[in-house]
Amino acid sequence: MSSNTPPADTTPTPQHPMSTEEALAAAAVAEADALAALTNEVSELKAKNADLAEQFLRAKAEAQNTMRRAEEEMAKARKFAVESFAEGLLPVLDSFEAGLSIQEATLEQLREGSEATLKQLRSALERHKVVSIAPEAGAKFDPNQHQAISLVPADQPTNTVVTVLQKGYLIADRVLRPALVTVAAPK
Template sequence: MIQPPNPAATPEHTSPLNAEEALAAAAVAEADALAALTNEVTELKAKNADLADQFLRAKAEAENARRRAEDDISKARKFAVESFAESLLAVADSLEAGLGIQEATREQLREGSEATLKQLKSALERHKVLEIAPASGSKFDPHQHQAISMVPAEQEANTVVAVLQKGYLIADRVLRPALVTVAAPK
C-alpha cells in the first residue's frame, strides 16, 4: 500500500526560520572552507616561490663551482710545469756559463759538466722524477725495463746483464723504461 507523503517532512512545510538558519550555516561553513582553502593556496604559493628561489640559488652555486673547478684545472694544466721549469733554469744557467768560457781546460769542462749534471739530477728528484737503473744481475721487470736483446751470460736467466739507457719514473709511474740486455736461458 502506498502512503501519501508526509507534509511535515517536505522542505516546503519546514518553518522558514529553520531553512534560513540552515542556509546561513551552510553559507558560513562554505565561506570558512573557502577561506581555509584560499589560505592553504596562498601558503603553498609562498612555499613554491621559496623552493623555486632555493633551487635557482643552488643551481647558480653549482654552476659557479663548476666554472671555478674548470678554471682551477685550466690553470693547473697551464702552470703545472712552472715549478719544474723554474728548477731547470739553474741547469740552463750553468750550461750557458760553461759554454761562455773560451779557454776552458778539459778538467774545467768535466768539472762543470759534473756540477751541471748534479743540478739536473737534483731538480728531477725534487719533482719526483727518479732514475730506473737496475743493477747487473737484478731480476728483469717488464713494467720498468725494456729488453733490447738477450745475451748468453754467466748469471741467472731473465736477469739484467747491462743497462744501455736509464729509465725514469715520475711519481711511481714509468716515464721511460730502462733499456737493458737480459741474460738468455742456458
C-alpha cells in the same frame, strides 16, 4: 488496563525545524569556509614552492661557482707547476751557456763543467720528483718499469736484467719512461 490513547512518540523533534533556505545557507557557509581553507593552503604551498625554488637556484649558482673556482685553481696549479719546474732548470741552462762561452777551455775544464752541470740537472729533477730507473745487473725484470729490448744468454737467473741500455725515469711514482734493458734468456 486498556486505554484508547495511542502510545507516545519517543523520537526527538528539532526545536526549530530548518527550512530549505537555511540549509542551503549553512551549506554555502561551510563550502565558503572549505574554499577559504583550501585557498589559504594553496597560498602557503605557493609561498613554500617559491622559497624552495629560490633555494634551489642559489644552491645551483653556488655549485657552478665552486666548479669554476676549482677549474681556475687547477689551471693555476698546472701553470705554476710547469713554471716551478722551468725555474729549477734555469741554473742548468746558465751553466751550459757559461761553459760554452769559454773559448779556450781545456778538456779537463770541459769535463769538470759538464759534471757540475749534470749534478745541477739531476738535483733539479729530483726536487721535482723525477728519479731514474737504473736496475743493477741480476735484478728481477719488472715489466712495469723496464722495457726488454732483447733476450740474451747469460750466466744468471732467467728473467733478470743483464744490462741497462738506457735509464728510465719515474715522476712521483709514475713511469715517465721505462728503462731499456736486456734480459737473461731461459736456459
